[in-house]
Amino acid sequence: MKLSVQNLTKEFGETCAVKHVSFDLSYGVYGLLGPNGAGKTTLMKMMVDILAPSEGKVLLDGVNIKELGASYRDKLGYMPQEIGVYKNFSARRFLKYIAALKGITGKAADEKIEELLDLVGLKDTGKKKLGGFSGGMLRRIGLAQTLLNDPKILIFDEPTAGLDPQERIRFRNIISELSENRIVLLSTHIISDIEFIAGQVIIMRNGAILTIDTTENLLQEVEGRVWTTVVSHAELDRLKKQFTIGNIVQRSNGVEIRIVGDRQPPFPCKTVKPILEDVFSYYFGGNV
Numbered sequence: 001m002k003l004s005v006q007n008l009t010k011e012f013g014e015t016c017a018v019k020h021v022s023f024d025l026s027y028g029v030y031g032l033l034g035p036n037g038a039g040k041t042t043l044m045k046m047m048v049d050i051l052a053p054s055e056g057k058v059l060l061d062g063v064n065i066k067e068l069g070a071s072y073r074d075k076l077g078y079m080p081q082e083i084g085v086y087k088n089f090s091a092r093r094f095l096k097y098i099a100a101l102k103g104i105t106g107k108a109a110d111e112k113i114e115e116l117l118d119l120v121g122l123k124d125t126g127k128k129k130l131g132g133f134s135g136g137m138l139r140r141i142g143l144a145q146t147l148l149n150d151p152k153i154l155i156f157d158e159p160t161a162g163l164d165p166q167e168r169i170r171f172r173n174i175i176s177e178l179s180e181n182r183i184v185l186l187s188t189h190i191i192s193d194i195e196f197i198a199g200q201v202i203i204m205r206n207g208a209i210l211t212i213d214t215t216e217n218l219l220q221e222v223e224g225r226v227w228t229t230v231v232s233h234a235e236l237d238r239l240k241k242q243f244t245i246g247n248i249v250q251r252s253n254g255v256e257i258r259i260v261g262d263r264q265p266p267f268p269c270k271t272v273k274p275i276l277e278d279v280f281s282y283y284f285g286g287n288v
Ligand SMILES: Nc1ncnc2c1ncn2[C@@H]1O[C@H](COP(=O)(O)OP(=O)(O)O)[C@@H](O)[C@H]1O
Pocket: 012, 015, 016, 017, 034, 035, 036, 037, 038, 039, 040, 041, 042, 043
């Protein structure tokens, strides 16, 4: 299975939200990373055929998704950034309703709903009204809803927004498990969200794609270019003007900083193993 984005472009009046974007996705997890306003949501909406492109097209195995219509939607699971639910519905009733809309009814629907409530850890809250759900619980219901028709293409827009750390880990693990034999694209502005699960990273900024590469290659490129040292606050202010400073952690004896760059800084520091955040510090001075 191959999902190809070809020259996708979207203009909203004067604003060009997505600019001539092209890439191919096959099985695996792809992380779409970019700051707010980069165009992630607009790109995804065009990929799921709910927003018409100004230019360009999306092909599934060589066929335009516009021509595929319902047969494309059958293969697709899309979790929007804003999840709309019926507040007076219980989780079970809501999933049953959405299942019916997707043409899944009767025993098949009941079994699938129980399986998914279990998967997202909401089995015991299946009767509770959605109006009383936390943001994290709503995301989990959104995930269950997305998976009802067992889609082979999964598109998640900022799925980890509003999740607490435990829920983030659970979500990550569910996505990893699902990624076998599926195309999974997930957007985020939080680098650590995709560090462990995305095989490939697509970096987007101002509507354009800056880089697409495997996580491994990206890390490889900054190997030997990341240093760490402990400095005082005053020194940190001075160093910030000369070096690209990544992560900063307060320590009892000062601040521990990560420095990324091509040359070793001219003061005592040691090389460390890069993490994905360092890659972004290296390329974008820390501003993704
Ligand atoms: N319906 C719309 N009308 C006008 N401008 C829009 C609309 N949707 C998005 N934009 C603009 O397009 C740009 C990209 O937005 P968006 O795709 O939501 O980015 P992201 O999801 O990466 O935060 C932003 O500048 C945003 O203001």
